[in-house]
Amino acid sequence: MIGEVTLVVDEWDNVQFTRAAQQAHLPAEGRITVQPTPASGSPAALAHDVLYALGKRLAPGPDTPDVWLDSVNPAWLAAAAWSAATGVRHVLVTRTHLLTTRRVDQLLAWRELTGVQLTLLWQTAPRLLPPVLARVRRRVSGRDQLQAVLTAAGPIPARPFFLPFPAGAPIAAVAARRMPPQWRARSAQTVPRQAHTCTGASAAAQLLPTVPGIEVAPEDTAALTAIAHPLIAGALGVLAFTGGNLGGLRWTRDLDITGDVSAIKFHGVGHRYCSLYAVPAWARPLLAGARAHHRLATHPPGDGVFAPVMLAEARHLRAHAGRLPRLDLSLPAGVLVP
Template sequence: MALAYSDVTIVVDERDDLFYTRAALRAHRPEEGRITVQPTPANNSPTALAHDMLYALGKRLAPGPNSPDVWLDSVNAAWLAAAAWGVATGVRHVVVPRAHLLTIRRIDQLLAWREMTGAQLTLLWQKAPRGLPPALARVERRISGRDQFEALLAEPGPIPARPSFPPALPAKTGPAAVTVVPRQSPAARQPQETRSASMRPGQRAHPCTGAMATAQLVQAAPAIEIASEEAAALAALAHPLAAGALSVLAFTRAGLGSLRFTRDLDITGDVSTVKIHGIGHRYCPLYPVPAWARPLLAGARAHHRLTTHPPADSVFAPVMLAEARHLRAHAGRLPRLDLTLPVGILVP
């Protein structure tokens, strides 16, 4: 069997036994890294299955013809978003009932998504197997029978169930630590690292280190608390870059000019801390990432890495340029967070 199909299983249910569908629906446990994706019947949109995947991942696309999620009507954008959320939330097993109703193109999309995420894929083929398309006919792992299917759902997947987001380490104490205290003047609260980057006219800017290195010297500024309802609304946003950018703005109230320069290396490996950059890197504070925001920032970073950007590239630049109007529209749908003014400067 080809390596590309080593984690793909066909469950043959020629009689369309209701048991298999019910078992698949019961298996939907995102907290355990297993989701069940139900294809929307008779939806001919090229992005329909990607949207079904996003829905299974807990994301909700904004409705309407002028929706801020209209950029997810692009097939590549929608599947990339689904892959980023799958990676960020640790999906290890995806079960798709009624796969025999999918077109060859959508089956190819599912297989490509599996390649990007490394997750296990189980397709319920609820008709005679002689109709399998060529891509699935090469899959050697086929099962039939209730016991086999239940055992399959109990198997561990090829990747961990959910990334661990441990609490941030205590800030370093001692003479090397610099405490960032709110309401001080900018000059007083600049970390030592970024004060040294202050420039004379014509002087080249000093390169700014990433969050991990800075965290060894600088204590993080306090994050702003938001209500659970607003956190849930941000968590439901479908596009990882929009969700990540708005979440950072919500708990830091940083300016968009600062967020524009946030790089992959400005997010610690455990997504516990993010670094925001000031003009000329004169003031680049650290912020602890609240628990509710860590999966969202992880989704933005996964999206960045799946598009093969290097660590020194800006994570949020794409959503602040070509797709800025969509970010602004999402901010307007979250009035209690009061993000419309800072985001509004992106669009005339």
């Protein structure tokens, strides 16, 4: 089910409207509030704001490993993956009247892709509405009406770790239909599909014992959770709790992660020594985000989930690994590219 767009007209910029929207930010209940920074000159500024509301933080500094986020398409795709993986169903955006038409269009395209309910606070005269928002059918203006919108259930259950699409192949088809044409281009450097007959995680669970994950300190899990790129966060998370190598991670497919993201299959050389690892609770949203990103990018099921960051984006993976010295991930990440 696709959520609708609601326009809240607050012509006099009542502080109580803004406060109510800020207090409605409850990610655990599937609702987030995005507070735009329209003064930012980055083309992906609004996507950055959505990622921030989702708990993701861009790495600071002039040589940041998150420089890819300056590109509009990757930033919005990351935001879509995290929102799907964490069960976001209702998104509020304050001070929409300060957004450019281009950023409003980006936001509406993102809503179409994710299916979330979108509530926009227009905090100036309604006569200044751009045509695309003037056509919004659901419009409210009173405080009581706003409270009713905030307490209404969203279209997608707040059930984390699952995409709001059917399982399997239809996910790619649905995502492709919703995705704006400019988001569909795939990197020419993406590692080609690696076909093999090794069974996936669900089938392996019937035959293999589950290996418990390595304990990771809370401050390190927090650092991993804050990484904005879903594939980088997922890849480093797997390396952290498995102590595995990149060879096994390179083969990880969608079907190597169980539906509830409770286990992941780690492949051995020649698929003779594959292991099934239990995914710790802190890492499940990271793996769910990586899988959501893989599906929303409409990759075939046999493609490696982490393949793009192990070749085309390897420099970013190396840089993020270097920012986590306690986990000792710098060395394996440094040998990604020959």
